[in-house]
Amino acid sequence: MTATPTLDFWFEFASTYSYPAAMRIAPLAKARGVNVRWRPFLLGPIFKAQGWDNSPFNIYPAKGRYMWRDLERICAALAIPFRQPVPFPQNGLIAARVALVALAQGWGEDFCRATYRAEFGEGRDIGEATTIASVLAALGRNAEEIMQQAQADAVKADLRAQTEEAQRLGIFGAPSFTTGGELFWGNDRLEAALEWAQR
Amino acid sequence: MTATPTLDFWFEFASTYSYPAAMRIAPLAKARGVNVRWRPFLLGPIFKAQGWDNSPFNIYPAKGRYMWRDLERICAALAIPFRQPVPFPQNGLIAARVALVALAQGWGEDFCRATYRAEFGEGRDIGEATTIASVLAALGRNAEEIMQQAQADAVKADLRAQTEEAQRLGIFGAPSFTTGGELFWGNDRLEAALEWAQR
Numbered sequence A, B: 001m002t003a004t005p006t007l008d009f010w011f012e013f014a015s016t017y018s019y020p021a022a023m024r025i026a027p028l029a030k031a032r033g034v035n036v037r038w039r040p041f042l043l044g045p046i047f048k049a050q051g052w053d054n055s056p057f058n059i060y061p062a063k064g065r066y067m068w069r070d071l072e073r074i075c076a077a078l079a080i081p082f083r084q085p086v087p088f089p090q091n092g093l094i095a096a097r098v099a100l101v102a103l104a105q106g107w108g109e110d111f112c113r114a115t116y117r118a119e120f121g122e123g124r125d126i127g128e129a130t131t132i133a134s135v136l137a138a139l140g141r142n143a144e145e146i147m148q149q150a151q152a153d154a155v156k157a158d159l160r161a162q163t164e165e166a167q168r169l170g171i172f173g174a175p176s177f178t179t180g181g182e183l184f185w186g187n188d189r190l191e192a193a194l195e196w197a198q199r
Helices: A018-031 A044-049 A061-078 A093-105 A108-121 A129-138 A143-149 A153-168 A187-197 B018-032 B044-049 B061-078 B093-104 B108-121 B129-138 B143-149 B153-168 B187-197
Strands: A006-011 A035-040 A176-179 A182-185 B006-011 B035-040 B176-179 B182-185
Touching (some): A006 A018, A018 A108, A035 A093, A035 A153, A044 A153, A093 A108, A093 A129, A093 A143, A093 A153, A176 A187, A182 B061, A187 B061, B006 B018, B006 B187, B035 B093, B035 B108, B035 B153, B044 B153, B061 B108, B093 B129, B129 B143, B182 B187
Parallel strands (some): B006 B035
Antiparallel strands (some): B006 B176
16 A cells, blocks of 8 residues: 655746756656656746846846756757747746646646747747647647636636745745655756655 | 867855765766866855855745755765755855865865865864864875965965856856866756766
């Protein structure tokens, strides 16, 4: 009677390093027998609490220049497409709400990967409803219907609750992973987090 | 006629994640045939240019809490001792100057590792000259003589020049690694940096 190891994957659609994490996590977790719960949240309120009204990669230019090159190298090593989106950061609100609807319906991981690919693989603006609608259509979904479901008060409240829970857990950036009372931050901590989940 | 792959290892004695990097780098580089140049520098002037007068781990408490736990986990996985030093951050100025002297004399890597172990393995205050003197004595060095050499104008100028070069290279944190025109930041990028050096 051992419970399946579980990991919570906290991501924000505006977050650059969440892109490679979202593309990597499913096969790595499957190989280790770890069940992953995808938890979209918003970094905006958390950054605001730290005194930031913009991405730290814009506030600190040296860090920003480094991050874009680092992300480019990471994507090349993973053989996934990379294109810097304009503007940056993008508004991940619509995508996060749609992700909650899609995850509840069982096709959320595909939506998240497709949205990250549109944003950081093709440089499209996922803050625009039309971009999200076209991602949904490409997945064979009824975009109009889903977009409407994503505007429900319950979905909005759910996203707020996720963000509040992230903050309570001490999350200050994305991607983050929580398991067994431990917090891991960054795409580069994915393997360590999965190993912890298996303990 | 292939030149030996070379990597510059930029570290600051106050920097927490420089500790595991300093403990790991020599065997990893040797196994890959990469020559490492140890480059101590000071983060203070670079942080000041970003508007910080303290460690970002103190300025952003959630990030700081996370870092200490993350570092503890990393040290446990590497089976190296860990003890949070007080105060934090420590003043790495004396250690950096002594490191330059020691590196020029060929025993600098041992000094750096011993200093990091005193600081983050035993929680000792390496900002104090007496701590550095005892580290030197434990290495069988004439502490008084070395400490005096470290106060020479040429050494002070050398450390300033290293810090200015770090800033020119776009370095904004420690540890950092530079090789072949590329910058890698963080203990978790050590392997990627070594691989790049081998290209």
